[in-house]
Amino acid sequence: MPKRNLLLCFDAFGTLLKPKQPIAQQYGDVARSLGLRGFTDEQVQASFKVAFKQESKENPNFGKANGMTPSRWWEKIIGNTFRPLVVGPDAKLHQELAPRLLYRFSSEEAYDLLPGVLPFLQDLRTSPPSGIERIAVGIITNSDDRVPSVLTSLGLRVSPLVYGSDGAKSRPSPDETTYDIDFTVMSYDVGHEKPDRRIFEAAEGLLATLPAANGTSPDAWAKVYVGDEHGKDIVGARNAGWHSVLLNEAPSDLPHGVRQLDEQTSGDLLHDLKDGPVGVASFGNLAKAFGVSSNRGIGS
Known part of the structure; x- marks a missing residue:
């Protein structure tokens, strides 16, 4: 049987990483550390939801088409989250509120990797699936430019190659240390968000530049894409001509048309994906589905 090559890409938030505490709790903690009072985390959550929805409608994709920077986009959400909660004649937001929140959500201070992510990515390189000759690993995410720094701070070796960057400066050379992540595609840079097929095509373009x-x-x-949202990730990948895997902790709650592979797997995921999208509950299950082995074990 001829060898195959694998382009394996992941969503970022909710798939590779998750907040250490609920976002509203982290927002509230930072605000209270600056002396702001008079609101609960539940109120912050409700206000954040309204602010995020409004900003996403007025300036979709982090304001890319309207000339906004992602930092300015988030500053508006932070301001619109807390202004309704801070009352009184002298009520005003602390000037450090937005900078501190932007910094926090750019690093390991706000996030954790999901269990098993790091060992899976490392074992994928050292003990690749049977029959796979070459592997490239990427990120395709509806996000701004903070994703590589977050993943790096969490211990992943992330290539500087991102969509839209200066290829001559960011393209890795064949002799460089092996990366866990070979490239990153962010919707802000592409100008289109998942499930738009053009964000997947951007990843295909970056693949062609890799050694x-x-x-x-x-x-x-x-081409295989792993994500945690059915519409954006699974349907989007499928419509772009990719195979797709849904990371879903509740096997009994899979969307129609997605088969669960956690209990019985052939160890040849590419073969299983020929029949359509599949669901896995953890990176340990994903490793088994791929046939990736490890002597140390992978957290489930």
């Missing part, structure tokens, strides 16, 4: 793709054609690569 691993030298001498290969695009058709020689199996």
